[in-house]
Amino acid sequence: MARLPHYVQLVLFKAYAELRAEATRAYLGFLWWFLEPVMYMCVFYLIFEIGLRSGGKDFVPFLMCGMVAWKWFGSTVSASAGSLTKHAGLIQQVYLPKIILPLVTVVSNTVKSSVIMTLLLILLVVPFGRTPAATWFFVPVLVAVEFLLIAGAAVFVASLVPFAQDLKLLLDNALMMLFFMSGIFFDINRMPDDVQQLLRYNPMAVVIDAYRSVLLRDSLPEMGGLVFVLLVATFFMLTGSAVFARFDRVYPKIISR
């Protein structure tokens, strides 16, 4: 483990390099880090607010909190599932601890999401006229909890997908199901008690509700829920790292170029 500082540097530099490459490639460069999520939110806004007329005055901030938190989770987990396959050539040429690859995806997506998160906070104040309350100081804690959940889930899926690429298809559908069950479009607090109980087994539903509690309802989230999220994150991280440790020098063989 003497190489640990080197590998930390490698994760950070590779993440930086991928972000740079992404920003240089597109004509509008890193503006896309704003535009893409904004467009994504607009689509849902149009459908719900104008199309289905199911919104209310506070629906847009409500929706945005959910979408921003979800986008970070969903796109990172989905992208890290393919992170080993994407680097098939690389891992056949040099030895690397493979766990580095999903972590690079986590870091680069986190940088992109921090841009959106900041945008969200500004939008809540300026057009939507919310006054930042003391509970907003709790946002960094929620960001940290969500980060750990994302890192755990990313490592977990990345460790398993190479064994059967079919899992990637399964994962994308599972993510879509979670997307609709995380209370992005509805308030889980308004569901009947038994349904609520069930929905709260989904860590992202807990995280999203916690963001709303802090940002929109000026109250601290329920701590038990956050502890549950951390337990899930730990489980994913430990299982995923164990699989990576066991199969570190087997992946290059099962991933063909």
Place this chain on the structure above:
Amino acid sequence: MSGHPVLTMKDVGVCYFRKRGFLKRQKIWAVRNVSLDVRHGETLGVIGRNGVGKSTMLKVMAGIMNPDAGVITNYGGYSVSLLALQVGFLPYLTGRENVFLSGMLLGMTRTQIAEKMSEIISFSELDDAIDYPVATYSLGLKARLGFSISFHADPDVLLIDEVLGVGDAQFRVKSAAAMRSKIRSNKTVVLVSHNLETIEEMCERVVWIENGTTRAIGTTADVLRAYMSQVKGRAVPDPAD
């Protein structure tokens, strides 16, 4: 000049699974039974026909893959790696950024790379182009940069699979000459080549691999003589084949 063993392989085997229809897999041994030792400061040549498992064997030596059978021992934490060119290059980054990225992937720390940067740039003869995106490079420029990085990575044990020189005629001569002098120095090298003259010129000992098995290992002269006589025997088509 050659000394204590740095790396030994004993009865090493590597198998792959090939898909055969729905949920059916077939086991294929790419390397069956390789035993060899690499000694400090020597150049060990590896010969054998295509597809006998030489490249897989190098991957096991480099620690990229675990063997499925047998044991590989590294005496004292030597760094062992393949001479891999243009590792992890991202086309939209500049040459300089790619030196960092590729160098770190090859195991160099950021500080080591920063120290060697001017040497890497001057060896590659890229001059100002080093700060242009690699996407704007010609194949030749890219090859020069890739070679220069890998050449300076310098692991304890260097594994070379055929490549000695790259790029246009002039750079090919220069890079091959640099590589040859590195191989001839007191560097521990494992060299796979189909060019028997290169093997004869560079290697103190040679291992001959056939069907994933060590057929012979010994001094270059002995093993090459045995190999040549077998190859000649094969030149006459065998009616039983």
